[in-house]
Amino acid sequence: MRIRATVATVTAAALSAALAVTALAAPAAGAEQDDTPTQIKNIEVNQNRDYTVVVEAARKVKFPISALVHDPSGIKSVSFSLQHGATEAEVDGRIAQVGPSRCVKVDESWSKCEAVMIADPYTNVRSNALAGAWGINIVAVDGEGNVTREDYMPLARIKRKTHLSLADATPEPVKKGKNLTVKARMIVASWEKHKDVPLIGHQVLLQFRQGASGPFKTLKKVRTDRNGWATATVQATVDGQYRYDFAGTSLTQARSGLADFVDVK
Known part of the structure; x- marks a missing residue:
């Protein structure tokens, strides 16, 4: 069973969630394990508009986030989140995806996975100090239940209109x-x-x-x-x-x- 985190900013909560997903998706005893790391590339935020989302004073904005994900055993699920803060200890804001991601196979091993996020000045961007760079966190579960977490810090940018x-x-x-x-x-x-x-x-x-x-x-x-x-x-x-x-x-x-x-x- 493989659990892979590629940046040292993995939280205890995220790791616990990954372990829970892995336990539920574990293959039968004696099954051959896929040890090939899941690959993630071509990340797009807000349809790649310079990775920028502009938020008004009193109106939430919905925006897409997507990535190409590859694993020889296929992709079972992918989840996205954004976090504000240079390090895990300094994180003061998080934006989670709304509902499940949708993954569409591009070929036998690559899938394009997309989710919807909402930045809301009444909930997750309540402070002007949250304007600026946000990191992107992606957790992928392959066809055999192995979990890979990738952190990209920073990549997205949320700006005041x-x-x-x-x-x-x-x-x-x-x-x-x-x-x-x-x-x-x-x-x-x-x-x-x-x-x-x-x-x-x-x-x-x-x-x-x-x-x-x-x-x-x-x-x-x-x-x-x-x-x-x-x-x-x-x-x-x-x-x-x-x-x-x-x-x-x-x-x-x-x-x-x-x-x-x-x-x-």
Whole structure:
């Protein structure tokens, strides 16, 4: 009987669960044992959207997680979970799959296994401190009841949703060579308050493009104030669009705001 854990972050609870599954799935006495390690690859979180899940302030988000799993004796079951914390001793958040995984055979020994997870600001992501990198834990049971556990730390990323308002350029219209003030507001989901709050002290880029098409060029770097507002003054030269752009962080979603077209007289 084989129980295999590939990272030293296996918990006592997880090991006990693995032992229980193994005991239930044990082959008959004298049966030939499969000692070939189960292989796991091609892990995808949220359909591989950069392994990132974005969560709003007061709304749960459902997302898929999947992997290709291989064993000569076949795959009986696979379970997924996410955990937040650099080491097992520092784990302060867990997200378990909802319901059983679904495994579909790709060929005689490989199966694609997928499960559904839910990140909920009212339950498993109740603190803003839980934004960032999450480890992925996978437990696979092969056709003979052998258990393999793989830990990937970190791989997934759960971020707070952001919103960047439409830029407001004043005065409009503006005379050529005169100053133009451009403002926009940045807010971010608070999983603790269950509402959007100002994103304070973060850098956003004031950008401009001539006319109504083509790439935007960065004019200035601005930091948001205590109310989330970004304000910058530029000299008006030609007609075009102004917007703010936020590159995002390891904890917050990237966002581009809508542009304001300015007519220069």
